[in-house]
Structures are given as structure tokens and as C-alpha cells.
Amino acid sequence: MSAGTYTPRPGAAPLPRMIAAQTALETRMLLRNGEQLLLTVIIPTLLLVLFSAVDIVDTGSGAAVDFLAPGVLALAVMSTAFTGQAIATGFERRYGVLKRLGASPLPRWALMTAKTLSVLVTEVLQIVLLAAIALALGWSPQGSPLSVLLLLVLGTAAFSGLGLLMAGTLKAEATLAAANLVFLLLLVGGGVIVPLDRFPDAVRSVLELLPVSALSGGLRDVLQHGASMPWAEAGILAAWAVLGLGAAARFFRWE
Helix, strand or coil: CCCCCCCCCCCCCCHHHHHHHHHHHHHHHHHHCHHHHHHHHHHHHHHHHHHHHCCCCCCCCCCHHHHHHHHHHHHHHHHHHHHHHHHHHHHHHHCCHHHHHHCCCCCHHHHHHHHHHHHHHHHHHHHHHHHHHHHHCCCCCCCCHHHHHHHHHHHHHHHHHHHHHHHHHCCHHHHHHHHHHHHHHHHHHCCCCCCHHHCCHHHHHHHCCCHHHHHHHHHHHHHCCCCCCCHHHHHHHHHHHHHHHHHHHHHCCCC
């Protein structure tokens, strides 16, 4: 046995390996949480199946699932990137988990990168599941997959920034209440299930500026109507992403 075979090698692992390990951990924790599964999988699935099968809301001409599927995809992004991430991060901050991780060899920006990658992994699983269910219900998507991908990325950035801002500035209990309340309000008034043209013009002009309205409307333009790229909705999402991520980076408190 050569000398030095069992010599300790103290030091941090390579940064990509640390980020990958933290991403895997964050994803497992997210998928094991019953409340998060309710928000990210069960509620969007039930809404898609129920409103596609039962004529409760007038979604206009064509199959109801063609209108509902893009909105439910937007809801899935919001539930994971905003609601789920805000609640989980808020309680991690309260229990001192973020403070301890911030003192580890993993840089704080790398921790936030791992959280974002975990959100993206979860969203991929959500989108695959919801798309399969929608196709089974008769969904006929159109448009460019690249446009859909860009809208989903911009929506994820926007909701992730807002979720981290809420988690990093409010108490955990306040974050829990506020995130769930915002989820319910945007579910009703964000064009996910109820078309925005059912609202008065003055109200609709405000609702159209919300990130979930921009995401659901943009996805609907592409997937239902075959539009190339809804730049107005993409611009709204980009503005929310810049504002949310910038404010989160500025005001996030680790303790």
C-alpha cells in the first residue's frame, strides 16, 4: 500500500458538483412535501379535468381543453415557482436552514441557483404530466415549441423572483398566508380558468398586466391560436422578472 493512500483531502467539492447535489436535494424535498404536491400537481390536474369535462365556464368557441390547457400550464408554473418556493424558502429562513447553508462552502448565489434548477426540474415533470392529460382529453396544441419554451422560462423567472422576494422579507406564517391568498386570487382573476374578457374593461386592463395573465394569455396565443411569438406578453413577463429578481437580490434577508 503506497504512502498517502488514505491521506485526508479537506476542502470543498467542485462548485458544479455542489450545485447538482443541492438541486437534487431541493427537488426531493419539494416532491416529498404533501402540501406542495397538492399545489403543483393535484389542483392543476383536477381543474384541467373538471373544467374540460363539465361545461361550467364559457370558454368560447372550440373545445374547452384547448382554452384550459395553456392556462393550467401557467398555473402550474406559478404554483411551483411562486407559491411553493415562497412557502418552502420562508420556513427554511425561519428555522435557520438558510443561515446555516449560507455559512457552508456553497455560495449563496449557488444555493439560489440550485433552488431555481429544482423549480425547473419540477416544472418539467408538471408540464409532461399535464400535457399528457390534456392530450388524452382531446387537446390539439399548435404554434412553435420555442415560443412556448421562452414564455415558460420568462414566467418561471418572474414568479421565482416574486416568490423569493416574499420569502426573504416576510415572516414564514405571513408568507404562507399571503402566497396561498395570491394563488387563489390569481387563479380566479388571472385568465387561467375564466377568460379575461368576462371582466369589465377597466378591470381587465389591469389584470392583463399580471404575470399569470401574461403567461396564460401568451401560451394561449401560441398553443390555441398558432401565433408566432406574443411579444407584448413576453415583455410583461420580462419586466416582472427583472423587478422581482432585482428586488429579491436587494431585500432578501437570510435570517
